[in-house]
Amino acid sequence: MKKLILSTATLALMAGMGVADTVRLGTEGAYPPYNFIDDNGEIAGFERELGDELCKRAELTCEWVTNDWDSIIPNLVSGNYDVIIAGMSITDERDEVIDFTQNYTPPSASAYMAMSADVDLSSAVISAQSATIQAGHVAESGATLVEFATPDETVAAVKNGEVDAVFADEDYVKPIAEQSGGELMLVGDLVPLGGGIGMGLRESDGELREKFNAAIQTMKDDGTLNALITQYFGDEAQTF
Template identity: 65%
Template structure:
Protein backbone atom coordinates (compact mmCIF):
# COMPACT_ATOMS: atom_id res chain seq x y z
CA UNK A 1 0.00 0.00 0.00
CA UNK A 2 2.83 2.37 0.90
CA UNK A 3 4.43 1.66 -2.46
CA UNK A 4 1.16 2.39 -4.24
CA UNK A 5 0.78 5.70 -2.36
CA UNK A 6 4.34 6.71 -3.18
CA UNK A 7 3.82 5.77 -6.82
CA UNK A 8 0.61 7.81 -6.99
CA UNK A 9 2.35 10.76 -5.36
CA UNK A 10 5.17 10.53 -7.87
CA UNK A 11 2.70 10.55 -10.73
CA UNK A 12 0.98 13.63 -9.34
CA UNK A 13 4.28 15.44 -8.95
CA UNK A 14 5.29 14.41 -12.45
CA UNK A 15 2.01 15.66 -13.88
CA UNK A 16 2.37 18.92 -12.01
CA UNK A 17 5.88 19.38 -13.35
CA UNK A 18 4.71 18.71 -16.90
CA UNK A 19 1.90 21.25 -16.49
CA UNK A 20 4.38 23.84 -15.24
CA UNK A 21 6.70 23.15 -18.12
CA UNK A 22 3.83 23.53 -20.60
CA UNK A 23 3.85 27.29 -19.98
CA UNK A 24 7.40 27.59 -21.32
CA UNK A 25 7.30 28.50 -24.98
CA UNK A 26 10.34 28.50 -27.25
CA UNK A 27 9.94 31.30 -29.77
CA UNK A 28 11.72 30.58 -33.05
CA UNK A 29 13.00 33.40 -35.24
CA UNK A 30 15.64 34.06 -37.86
CA UNK A 31 17.49 36.99 -36.31
CA UNK A 32 18.44 38.37 -39.71
CA UNK A 33 15.41 40.29 -41.00
CA UNK A 34 15.35 43.78 -39.47
CA UNK A 35 13.29 45.51 -38.30
CA UNK A 36 11.17 42.38 -37.75
CA UNK A 37 13.99 40.51 -36.03
CA UNK A 38 17.75 40.85 -35.72
CA UNK A 39 20.65 40.20 -33.36
CA UNK A 40 21.67 43.27 -31.36
CA UNK A 41 25.12 44.32 -30.15
CA UNK A 42 24.69 42.15 -27.06
CA UNK A 43 24.05 39.05 -29.14
CA UNK A 44 20.35 39.00 -28.23
CA UNK A 45 17.30 38.70 -30.46
CA UNK A 46 15.78 42.16 -30.91
CA UNK A 47 13.30 43.99 -33.12
CA UNK A 48 9.56 44.27 -33.59
CA UNK A 49 8.85 40.58 -33.19
CA UNK A 50 10.97 40.22 -30.06
CA UNK A 51 9.11 43.06 -28.34
CA UNK A 52 5.73 41.83 -29.54
CA UNK A 53 6.44 38.21 -28.64
CA UNK A 54 7.60 39.13 -25.14
CA UNK A 55 4.49 41.26 -24.65
CA UNK A 56 2.16 38.47 -25.76
CA UNK A 57 3.89 36.02 -23.44
CA UNK A 58 3.55 38.46 -20.54
CA UNK A 59 -0.14 38.99 -21.26
CA UNK A 60 -0.90 35.28 -21.48
CA UNK A 61 1.25 34.19 -18.51
CA UNK A 62 3.71 32.29 -20.68
CA UNK A 63 7.42 31.97 -19.99
CA UNK A 64 9.14 32.49 -23.33
CA UNK A 65 12.66 31.90 -24.55
CA UNK A 66 14.06 32.78 -27.96
CA UNK A 67 15.75 30.46 -30.44
CA UNK A 68 17.33 31.45 -33.76
CA UNK A 69 17.26 29.26 -36.83
CA UNK A 70 18.23 29.68 -40.49
CA UNK A 71 15.23 30.67 -42.59
CA UNK A 72 15.47 27.81 -45.09
CA UNK A 73 14.89 25.19 -42.36
CA UNK A 74 12.68 27.20 -40.02
CA UNK A 75 9.47 25.24 -40.70
CA UNK A 76 11.06 21.74 -40.57
CA UNK A 77 12.65 22.57 -37.22
CA UNK A 78 9.32 23.78 -35.85
CA UNK A 79 7.72 20.50 -36.89
CA UNK A 80 10.57 18.47 -35.38
CA UNK A 81 10.07 20.18 -32.01
CA UNK A 82 13.16 22.38 -31.79
CA UNK A 83 10.90 25.31 -30.84
CA UNK A 84 7.18 25.99 -30.46
CA UNK A 85 6.45 29.04 -32.61
CA UNK A 86 7.81 30.93 -35.59
CA UNK A 87 7.93 34.74 -35.34
CA UNK A 88 10.11 35.62 -38.28
CA UNK A 89 8.25 37.91 -40.66
CA UNK A 90 6.47 34.85 -42.05
CA UNK A 91 3.51 35.61 -44.30
CA UNK A 92 0.40 33.50 -43.98
CA UNK A 93 -0.10 31.54 -47.21
CA UNK A 94 -2.21 28.59 -48.32
CA UNK A 95 0.94 26.65 -49.16
CA UNK A 96 2.36 27.01 -45.65
CA UNK A 97 -1.00 26.14 -44.12
CA UNK A 98 -0.60 22.65 -45.57
CA UNK A 99 2.14 21.89 -43.04
CA UNK A 100 1.70 24.37 -40.16
CA UNK A 101 -0.96 26.52 -38.53
CA UNK A 102 -0.98 30.28 -37.96
CA UNK A 103 -2.42 32.74 -35.52
CA UNK A 104 -4.31 35.69 -36.86
CA UNK A 105 -2.07 38.29 -38.50
CA UNK A 106 -0.08 40.57 -36.21
CA UNK A 107 1.07 42.65 -39.19
CA UNK A 108 -1.27 43.56 -42.07
CA UNK A 109 -0.70 42.27 -45.61
CA UNK A 110 2.28 44.37 -46.67
CA UNK A 111 3.55 45.09 -50.17
CA UNK A 112 6.65 43.52 -51.62
CA UNK A 113 8.95 45.67 -53.74
CA UNK A 114 11.93 45.66 -56.07
CA UNK A 115 15.15 47.34 -54.96
CA UNK A 116 17.91 48.09 -57.44
CA UNK A 117 20.97 50.31 -57.87
CA UNK A 118 19.74 51.88 -61.10
CA UNK A 119 16.25 53.12 -62.05
CA UNK A 120 16.29 51.19 -65.33
CA UNK A 121 17.06 47.78 -63.79
CA UNK A 122 15.47 44.94 -65.75
CA UNK A 123 12.96 43.55 -63.27
CA UNK A 124 10.86 41.75 -65.89
CA UNK A 125 13.49 39.72 -67.70
CA UNK A 126 16.64 40.10 -65.64
CA UNK A 127 18.05 38.25 -62.63
CA UNK A 128 16.11 38.94 -59.45
CA UNK A 129 17.48 38.02 -56.03
CA UNK A 130 15.12 36.77 -53.33
CA UNK A 131 15.49 34.95 -50.06
CA UNK A 132 15.06 31.18 -50.28
CA UNK A 133 11.66 29.85 -49.26
CA UNK A 134 9.86 33.20 -49.25
CA UNK A 135 6.65 34.20 -50.96
CA UNK A 136 8.76 36.67 -52.94
CA UNK A 137 10.89 33.86 -54.34
CA UNK A 138 7.75 31.95 -55.27
CA UNK A 139 6.39 35.01 -57.05
CA UNK A 140 9.54 35.61 -59.08
CA UNK A 141 9.59 31.97 -60.17
CA UNK A 142 6.22 32.56 -61.83
CA UNK A 143 7.35 35.65 -63.77
CA UNK A 144 9.60 35.96 -66.81
CA UNK A 145 12.58 36.95 -64.66
CA UNK A 146 15.37 34.62 -63.56
CA UNK A 147 15.21 33.81 -59.86
CA UNK A 148 18.44 33.80 -57.85
CA UNK A 149 17.85 32.51 -54.31
CA UNK A 150 19.99 33.38 -51.30
CA UNK A 151 19.98 32.34 -47.65
CA UNK A 152 19.47 35.79 -46.10
CA UNK A 153 18.22 39.24 -47.02
CA UNK A 154 21.75 40.62 -46.66
CA UNK A 155 22.94 38.06 -49.20
CA UNK A 156 20.37 39.29 -51.73
CA UNK A 157 21.58 42.87 -51.27
CA UNK A 158 25.18 41.75 -51.72
CA UNK A 159 24.20 39.94 -54.93
CA UNK A 160 23.00 43.20 -56.48
CA UNK A 161 26.09 45.06 -55.28
CA UNK A 162 28.47 42.59 -56.88
CA UNK A 163 26.51 42.29 -60.11
CA UNK A 164 25.07 38.81 -59.63
CA UNK A 165 21.51 40.16 -59.76
CA UNK A 166 19.73 43.15 -61.26
CA UNK A 167 17.42 43.74 -58.31
CA UNK A 168 16.14 42.35 -55.01
CA UNK A 169 12.50 41.45 -54.49
CA UNK A 170 11.46 41.35 -50.82
CA UNK A 171 9.12 42.75 -48.20
CA UNK A 172 9.15 46.51 -48.73
CA UNK A 173 9.50 47.31 -45.04
CA UNK A 174 12.60 45.14 -44.80
CA UNK A 175 14.14 46.92 -47.82
CA UNK A 176 13.51 50.49 -46.66
CA UNK A 177 16.73 50.75 -44.58
CA UNK A 178 18.79 50.13 -47.73
CA UNK A 179 17.21 52.92 -49.78
CA UNK A 180 19.70 55.73 -50.38
CA UNK A 181 22.75 53.61 -49.63
CA UNK A 182 25.03 52.62 -52.52
CA UNK A 183 22.48 54.06 -54.94
CA UNK A 184 19.73 51.64 -53.92
CA UNK A 185 16.21 52.74 -54.82
CA UNK A 186 12.80 51.21 -55.30
CA UNK A 187 11.90 50.44 -58.91
CA UNK A 188 8.69 49.27 -60.50
CA UNK A 189 5.40 48.84 -58.69
CA UNK A 190 4.71 47.41 -55.26
CA UNK A 191 3.11 43.96 -55.28
CA UNK A 192 0.83 42.76 -52.45
CA UNK A 193 1.43 39.14 -51.45
CA UNK A 194 0.15 36.89 -48.68
CA UNK A 195 -2.48 37.31 -45.98
CA UNK A 196 -0.42 39.26 -43.49
CA UNK A 197 2.22 38.04 -41.05
CA UNK A 198 1.28 35.62 -38.30
CA UNK A 199 2.85 33.34 -35.71
CA UNK A 200 3.50 29.87 -37.09
CA UNK A 201 2.69 26.86 -34.90
CA UNK A 202 2.31 23.11 -35.12
CA UNK A 203 -1.28 22.19 -35.97
CA UNK A 204 -1.56 20.22 -32.73
CA UNK A 205 -0.82 23.27 -30.53
CA UNK A 206 -4.39 24.55 -30.45
CA UNK A 207 -4.24 25.80 -26.85
CA UNK A 208 -1.12 27.86 -27.49
CA UNK A 209 -2.69 29.26 -30.65
CA UNK A 210 -5.76 30.33 -28.69
CA UNK A 211 -3.63 32.10 -26.07
CA UNK A 212 -1.57 33.98 -28.66
CA UNK A 213 -4.68 34.91 -30.64
CA UNK A 214 -6.22 36.25 -27.44
CA UNK A 215 -3.21 38.48 -26.85
CA UNK A 216 -3.10 39.73 -30.42
CA UNK A 217 -6.83 40.52 -30.33
CA UNK A 218 -6.44 42.52 -27.12
CA UNK A 219 -3.52 44.50 -28.55
CA UNK A 220 -5.48 45.27 -31.69
CA UNK A 221 -8.47 46.40 -29.64
CA UNK A 222 -6.54 48.75 -27.35
CA UNK A 223 -4.34 50.16 -30.13
CA UNK A 224 -1.07 48.99 -28.59
CA UNK A 225 -0.25 46.76 -31.57
CA UNK A 226 -0.59 49.67 -34.01
CA UNK A 227 1.58 51.79 -31.72
CA UNK A 228 4.28 49.10 -31.73
CA UNK A 229 4.09 48.76 -35.52
CA UNK A 230 4.66 52.50 -35.95
CA UNK A 231 7.57 52.40 -33.51
CA UNK A 232 9.46 50.01 -35.78
CA UNK A 233 8.09 50.78 -39.24
CA UNK A 234 7.27 54.49 -39.09
CA UNK A 235 4.14 56.60 -38.91
CA UNK A 236 3.20 55.71 -42.49
CA UNK A 237 3.26 51.95 -41.83
CA UNK A 238 0.23 49.79 -42.47
CA UNK A 239 -1.85 49.33 -39.32
CA UNK A 240 -5.03 47.57 -38.24
CA UNK A 241 -8.37 49.37 -38.18
CA UNK A 242 -10.24 49.18 -34.88
Protein backbone atom coordinates in the same frame (compact mmCIF):
# COMPACT_ATOMS: atom_id res chain seq x y z
CA MET B 1 -2.71 53.40 -18.12
CA LYS B 2 -6.24 53.09 -19.42
CA LYS B 3 -8.38 50.37 -17.91
CA LEU B 4 -9.39 47.76 -20.49
CA ILE B 5 -12.89 46.38 -20.73
CA LEU B 6 -12.83 42.61 -20.35
CA SER B 7 -13.49 41.10 -23.77
CA THR B 8 -13.86 37.54 -24.95
CA ALA B 9 -10.17 37.61 -25.87
CA THR B 10 -9.21 38.79 -22.40
CA LEU B 11 -11.29 36.10 -20.75
CA ALA B 12 -9.65 33.50 -22.96
CA LEU B 13 -6.28 34.55 -21.59
CA MET B 14 -7.50 33.70 -18.10
CA ALA B 15 -8.21 30.08 -18.99
CA GLY B 16 -6.09 27.25 -17.64
CA MET B 17 -2.61 26.76 -19.09
CA GLY B 18 -2.46 23.20 -20.40
CA VAL B 19 0.67 24.00 -22.43
CA ALA B 20 4.41 23.55 -21.94
CA ASP B 21 5.96 25.24 -18.90
CA THR B 22 8.31 27.17 -21.20
CA VAL B 23 7.27 28.16 -24.70
CA ARG B 24 10.16 28.44 -27.14
CA LEU B 25 9.87 31.22 -29.71
CA GLY B 26 11.86 30.63 -32.89
CA THR B 27 13.02 33.51 -35.08
CA GLU B 28 15.64 34.12 -37.75
CA GLY B 29 17.51 37.05 -36.21
CA ALA B 30 18.52 38.38 -39.62
CA TYR B 31 15.57 40.38 -40.96
CA PRO B 32 15.50 43.91 -39.53
CA PRO B 33 13.40 45.61 -38.41
CA TYR B 34 11.33 42.47 -37.76
CA ASN B 35 14.10 40.58 -36.00
CA PHE B 36 17.87 40.92 -35.73
CA ILE B 37 20.80 40.39 -33.40
CA ASP B 38 21.81 43.61 -31.60
CA ASP B 39 25.26 44.75 -30.50
CA ASN B 40 24.91 42.78 -27.28
CA GLY B 41 24.25 39.55 -29.16
CA GLU B 42 20.57 39.58 -28.17
CA ILE B 43 17.51 39.04 -30.36
CA ALA B 44 15.93 42.45 -30.95
CA GLY B 45 13.43 44.20 -33.19
CA PHE B 46 9.70 44.48 -33.72
CA GLU B 47 9.00 40.80 -33.18
CA ARG B 48 11.14 40.59 -30.04
CA GLU B 49 9.09 43.33 -28.39
CA LEU B 50 5.86 41.89 -29.73
CA GLY B 51 6.63 38.33 -28.65
CA ASP B 52 7.64 39.38 -25.15
CA GLU B 53 4.41 41.36 -24.75
CA LEU B 54 2.25 38.53 -26.10
CA CYS B 55 3.84 36.06 -23.69
CA LYS B 56 3.21 38.48 -20.82
CA ARG B 57 -0.45 38.90 -21.74
CA ALA B 58 -0.93 35.17 -22.22
CA GLU B 59 0.81 34.50 -18.89
CA LEU B 60 3.36 32.24 -20.59
CA THR B 61 7.02 31.79 -19.76
CA CYS B 62 8.88 32.14 -23.04
CA GLU B 63 12.44 31.83 -24.29
CA TRP B 64 13.94 32.80 -27.64
CA VAL B 65 15.95 30.70 -30.07
CA THR B 66 17.28 31.45 -33.56
CA ASN B 67 17.07 29.22 -36.59
CA ASP B 68 18.05 29.61 -40.25
CA TRP B 69 15.11 30.58 -42.43
CA ASP B 70 15.33 27.70 -44.88
CA SER B 71 14.73 25.13 -42.14
CA ILE B 72 12.49 27.18 -39.85
CA ILE B 73 9.28 25.25 -40.60
CA PRO B 74 10.82 21.74 -40.49
CA ASN B 75 12.44 22.51 -37.13
CA LEU B 76 9.13 23.75 -35.74
CA VAL B 77 7.39 20.56 -36.87
CA SER B 78 10.15 18.40 -35.40
CA GLY B 79 9.80 20.11 -32.00
CA ASN B 80 12.96 22.22 -31.75
CA TYR B 81 10.76 25.15 -30.70
CA ASP B 82 7.04 25.80 -30.31
CA VAL B 83 6.32 28.98 -32.26
CA ILE B 84 7.68 30.75 -35.33
CA ILE B 85 7.69 34.52 -35.01
CA ALA B 86 9.92 35.55 -37.88
CA GLY B 87 8.23 37.81 -40.40
CA MET B 88 6.42 34.82 -41.89
CA SER B 89 3.55 35.73 -44.20
CA ILE B 90 0.39 33.66 -43.92
CA THR B 91 -0.10 31.64 -47.12
CA ASP B 92 -2.31 28.73 -48.12
CA GLU B 93 0.75 26.63 -48.96
CA ARG B 94 2.30 27.07 -45.51
CA ASP B 95 -1.07 26.59 -43.84
CA GLU B 96 -1.16 23.05 -45.22
CA VAL B 97 1.89 22.19 -43.08
CA ILE B 98 1.50 24.35 -39.96
CA ASP B 99 -1.16 26.49 -38.30
CA PHE B 100 -1.11 30.27 -37.96
CA THR B 101 -2.47 32.70 -35.44
CA GLN B 102 -4.39 35.68 -36.67
CA ASN B 103 -2.12 38.19 -38.37
CA TYR B 104 -0.16 40.69 -36.27
CA THR B 105 0.65 42.90 -39.24
CA PRO B 106 -1.75 43.74 -42.06
CA PRO B 107 -0.99 42.45 -45.55
CA SER B 108 1.93 44.53 -46.81
CA ALA B 109 3.76 45.15 -50.05
CA SER B 110 6.95 43.69 -51.46
CA ALA B 111 9.37 45.81 -53.45
CA TYR B 112 12.22 45.57 -55.94
CA MET B 113 15.51 47.30 -55.14
CA ALA B 114 18.28 47.88 -57.67
CA MET B 115 21.30 50.06 -58.42
CA SER B 116 19.65 51.58 -61.49
CA ALA B 117 16.17 52.82 -62.26
CA ASP B 118 16.46 51.40 -65.78
CA VAL B 119 16.20 47.72 -64.79
CA ASP B 120 13.73 45.77 -66.93
CA LEU B 121 12.12 43.68 -64.21
CA SER B 122 10.32 41.45 -66.71
CA SER B 123 13.59 39.99 -67.97
CA ALA B 124 15.99 40.80 -65.13
CA VAL B 125 17.98 38.46 -62.91
CA ILE B 126 16.43 38.93 -59.47
CA SER B 127 17.52 37.70 -56.06
CA ALA B 128 15.18 36.66 -53.26
CA GLN B 129 15.51 34.74 -50.04
CA SER B 130 14.78 31.05 -50.52
CA ALA B 131 11.43 29.63 -49.36
CA THR B 132 9.73 33.04 -49.32
CA ILE B 133 6.63 34.31 -51.06
CA GLN B 134 8.90 36.75 -52.88
CA ALA B 135 10.94 33.91 -54.37
CA GLY B 136 7.74 32.24 -55.51
CA HIS B 137 6.52 35.43 -57.13
CA VAL B 138 9.75 35.99 -59.06
CA ALA B 139 9.75 32.38 -60.25
CA GLU B 140 6.29 32.89 -61.73
CA SER B 141 7.01 36.33 -63.20
CA GLY B 142 9.21 35.30 -66.11
CA ALA B 143 12.32 36.88 -64.61
CA THR B 144 15.35 34.79 -63.65
CA LEU B 145 15.33 33.90 -59.95
CA VAL B 146 18.52 33.51 -57.92
CA GLU B 147 17.81 32.32 -54.36
CA PHE B 148 19.97 32.94 -51.30
CA ALA B 149 19.74 31.58 -47.77
CA THR B 150 19.84 34.97 -45.99
CA PRO B 151 18.45 38.46 -46.66
CA ASP B 152 21.94 39.99 -46.48
CA GLU B 153 23.08 37.78 -49.34
CA THR B 154 20.20 38.89 -51.55
CA VAL B 155 21.24 42.53 -51.16
CA ALA B 156 24.96 41.78 -51.54
CA ALA B 157 24.20 40.09 -54.86
CA VAL B 158 22.82 43.37 -56.18
CA LYS B 159 25.79 45.38 -54.96
CA ASN B 160 28.36 43.05 -56.50
CA GLY B 161 26.55 42.86 -59.84
CA GLU B 162 25.55 39.22 -59.56
CA VAL B 163 21.89 40.12 -60.04
CA ASP B 164 19.99 43.12 -61.38
CA ALA B 165 17.60 43.58 -58.44
CA VAL B 166 16.43 42.09 -55.17
CA PHE B 167 12.78 41.43 -54.32
CA ALA B 168 11.76 41.44 -50.65
CA ASP B 169 9.38 42.98 -48.13
CA GLU B 170 9.22 46.73 -48.64
CA ASP B 171 9.77 47.14 -44.90
CA TYR B 172 13.14 45.39 -45.29
CA VAL B 173 14.53 46.97 -48.47
CA LYS B 174 13.21 50.53 -48.12
CA PRO B 175 15.43 51.45 -45.14
CA ILE B 176 18.43 49.90 -46.91
CA ALA B 177 17.78 52.04 -49.98
CA GLU B 178 17.28 55.18 -47.89
CA GLN B 179 20.56 54.62 -46.06
CA SER B 180 22.60 53.78 -49.17
CA GLY B 181 23.34 57.37 -50.20
CA GLY B 182 21.72 56.88 -53.60
CA GLU B 183 23.58 53.67 -54.44
CA LEU B 184 20.38 51.62 -54.15
CA MET B 185 16.80 52.56 -55.01
CA LEU B 186 13.34 51.03 -55.13
CA VAL B 187 12.23 50.36 -58.69
CA GLY B 188 8.99 49.29 -60.33
CA ASP B 189 5.65 48.91 -58.63
CA LEU B 190 4.97 47.61 -55.15
CA VAL B 191 3.49 44.11 -55.14
CA PRO B 192 0.95 43.07 -52.47
CA LEU B 193 1.57 39.48 -51.37
CA GLY B 194 0.34 37.20 -48.59
CA GLY B 195 -2.28 37.61 -45.91
CA GLY B 196 -0.23 39.50 -43.35
CA ILE B 197 2.28 38.07 -40.89
CA GLY B 198 1.32 35.63 -38.17
CA MET B 199 2.84 33.26 -35.64
CA GLY B 200 3.33 29.72 -36.90
CA LEU B 201 2.60 26.71 -34.69
CA ARG B 202 2.32 22.96 -35.02
CA GLU B 203 -1.14 21.81 -36.03
CA SER B 204 -1.37 19.84 -32.79
CA ASP B 205 -0.92 22.96 -30.61
CA GLY B 206 -4.39 24.41 -30.95
CA GLU B 207 -4.62 25.52 -27.31
CA LEU B 208 -1.37 27.45 -27.52
CA ARG B 209 -2.46 29.03 -30.79
CA GLU B 210 -5.67 30.28 -29.20
CA LYS B 211 -3.78 31.79 -26.27
CA PHE B 212 -1.65 33.79 -28.68
CA ASN B 213 -4.71 34.65 -30.79
CA ALA B 214 -6.37 36.10 -27.71
CA ALA B 215 -3.24 38.04 -26.76
CA ILE B 216 -2.89 39.48 -30.27
CA GLN B 217 -6.53 40.54 -30.18
CA THR B 218 -6.10 42.42 -26.90
CA MET B 219 -3.16 44.34 -28.44
CA LYS B 220 -5.32 45.21 -31.44
CA ASP B 221 -8.20 46.24 -29.19
CA ASP B 222 -6.19 48.58 -26.95
CA GLY B 223 -4.08 50.12 -29.74
CA THR B 224 -0.71 48.88 -28.51
CA LEU B 225 -0.13 46.76 -31.61
CA ASN B 226 -0.65 49.73 -33.92
CA ALA B 227 1.70 51.80 -31.76
CA LEU B 228 4.39 49.12 -32.01
CA ILE B 229 3.95 48.88 -35.80
CA THR B 230 4.41 52.63 -36.28
CA GLN B 231 7.35 52.64 -33.87
CA TYR B 232 9.26 50.23 -36.08
CA PHE B 233 7.86 50.89 -39.55
CA GLY B 234 6.92 54.57 -39.47
CA ASP B 235 3.73 56.62 -39.45
CA GLU B 236 2.89 55.58 -43.03
CA ALA B 237 2.87 51.86 -42.19
CA GLN B 238 -0.35 49.89 -42.61
CA THR B 239 -2.07 49.41 -39.25
CA PHE B 240 -5.24 47.77 -37.94
